[in-house]
Amino acid sequence: MTRLRTWLRAFGQFWWDFFVGDTPELFVATVALIAVTAVLVHAHAARSVATVLLPLLVIGALLWSVRKSWPKR
Amino acid sequence: MIATAVSSGVVVLVGAVFLACAVEMVEALTIVVAVGHTRGWRWALEGTLVALLALGALVGVFGPALIHVPLSWLRLGVGGVLLIFGLQWLRKAVLRASGLKAKHDEDAIYASLVTELTSTPSVAKRDQVAFMMAFKGVFLEGLEVVVTVLTLGTSAHQLFLASAVATGTVALVAIIGVLVAKQLSSVPENAMKTTVGVMLISYGTFWVGEGLGIHWPGSDGFLALLVALYGVGTFLVVLVTRRAAALVVAP
Numbered sequence: 001m002t003r004l005r006t007w008l009r010a011f012g013q014f015w016w017d018f019f020v021g022d023t024p025e026l027f028v029a030t031v032a033l034i035a036v037t038a039v040l041v042h043a044h045a046a047r048s049v050a051t052v053l054l055p056l057l058v059i060g061a062l063l064w065s066v067r068k069s070w071p072k073r
Numbered sequence: 074m075i076a077t078a079v080s081s082g083v084v085v086l087v088g089a090v091f092l093a094c095a096v097e098m099v100e101a102l103t104i105v106v107a108v109g110h111t112r113g114w115r116w117a118l119e120g121t122l123v124a125l126l127a128l129g130a131l132v133g134v135f136g137p138a139l140i141h142v143p144l145s146w147l148r149l150g151v152g153g154v155l156l157i158f159g160l161q162w163l164r165k166a167v168l169r170a171s172g173l174k175a176k177h178d179e180d181a182i183y184a185s186l187v188t189e190l191t192s193t194p195s196v197a198k199r200d201q202v203a204f205m206m207a208f209k210g211v212f213l214e215g216l217e218v219v220v221t222v223l224t225l226g227t228s229a230h231q232l233f234l235a236s237a238v239a240t241g242t243v244a245l246v247a248i249i250g251v252l253v254a255k256q257l258s259s260v261p262e263n264a265m266k267t268t269v270g271v272m273l274i275s276y277g278t279f280w281v282g283e284g285l286g287i288h289w290p291g292s293d294g295f296l297a298l299l300v301a302l303y304g305v306g307t308f309l310v311v312l313v314t315r316r317a318a319a320l321v322v323a324p
Contacts, residue, residue, distance in 0.1 A: 018216065019157060026160045030153055034281055041285045051287055055299060058156065058274055059306040065164050066310055069173055070317045 025068065029061035082293035083234070085300060086225050089272035090235050093221045094242035096265050097214040100182075102250045104210030107186035112203035120207025125243075128215045132223060132236060139227040149284030151224040152277045158220065159273025163307055166267040171314040176263060221273070228280050271307060275299040 020027045036057065040050035101121075109117035139147060168174035186206075193202050218239055226235030279296055282289060289295035 019154070021161070023161055023164060026157055026164065030156045030160070033156075034149070034153060034285070037281065037287075038285050041287060047287065050285075051282070051289065054282055054287070055278055055302055055306075058160070058278055059303070059310070062160055062163055062167070062274075062307070063310050063313070065160065066167050066314055067317075069164075069168055070314065071173070 023065055025065050026061060029057075029064060033057040033061060081297040082229060083231065085272055085275060085296050086229055086231055086235060087238050089225060089269055089276065090218075090222055090238045091242050092265050092269045092272070094218045094239045095246060096262055096269060097218050098243055098246040099262065101211045101214040102246060103183050104186060104214075105207050106250065107183050107190060108203045108207045108210075111187050111190040112200050116200045116203035117207045120204040120209075121211045123204075124208045124211035124215060127212060128219050131216075131219050135223055136227065136232050136236075139223060140232075145284050145286075147284075148228050148280040151228040152280030152282070152284055154220065154224050155273045155277030156281065157277075158217070159270045159275075159277055161270075162266050162273060163270030166263055166270055167307065167311050167314055169263045170267070170311045171318055173314065173318055225276060228276075267307060271300060271303045274303055 033054065037050045037054050040053065041047055105117050105121050108120070142150070165174065169176050190203070190206070222235045222239045223232070226232035229235075275296055278299055279289065291298070
């Protein structure tokens with residue numbers, strides 16, 4: 001049982017590191033931008049807004065993550 | 074019009090799989106060559122072969138299984154994974170292009186691996202250290218390729234094409250590696266990584282949108298526009314980041 005738990009924990013840790021790793025902000029940003037787009041698409045009037053907004057949010061997520069590594073002044 | 078739309082989707086898919094595969098295999102080749110030169114080619118090739126079989130099994134098992142997932146959910150999930158992956162690739166590439174992160178130096182990695190391997194004695198008949206290092210190197214680098222092939226291939230209904238391009242690229246890098254008999258340090262890795270990152274987030278955006286019910290103007294042809302938009306966007310992020318780094322160095 002303990003061995004199984006250890007194996008499951010290691011398995012989960014491996015995939016967490018693989019998909020999230022040291023950039024959790026990119027994971028959070030991706031989930032957030034999908035959620036925002038889903039809300040806009042659900043409100044049919046805002047569907048065209050979502051078409052334009054989604055790529056801009058992706059660039060914003062990249063800038064946010066890169067900005068975290070900018071040297072402090 | 075239809076031919077142009079179809080070809081732009083296929084071109085982005087083939088380009089993304091080829092470049093992702095080439096970059097990861099160059100990194101894997103560095104590890105395999107280091108193991109082969111220091112501990113013997115038998116263990117290096119055995120570890121490589123077992124890793125390739127494991128990766129092939131992953132594609133064989135999960136590829137057909139993913140086809141049974143409802144298309145909108147598949148595209149949403151695949152798009153999310155591609156966005157995370159692509160943004161991770163682009164983030165590293167932007168930081169390297171801006172001088173905030175050291176460039177991937179295959180020569181330095183090779184030297185460090187050789188030092189590590191020569192300092193570990195081999196007492197057993199079977200060289201487990203060499204086998205495991207070759208296996209882990211190929212499996213971990215290859216896993217990113219497998220995820221890219223599975224996600225792009227299944228959502229675009231082009232799993233066979235994506236697998237064929239990946240297999241061909243692996244063979245090509247392996248042949249070049251054998252011919253030059255050393256790690257491939259002169260490959261413009263950062264430029265390739267940037268291109269892959271742009272292609273992955275383009276496909277990721279496209280599939281997320283399709284999964285949520287967005288009908289992109291021009292259908293698949295919109296992918297080309299996304300690639301261009303993200304190319305310009307990434308260039309601007311690099312410029313802004315370089316400027317921020319320069320301001321700190323010379324206030």
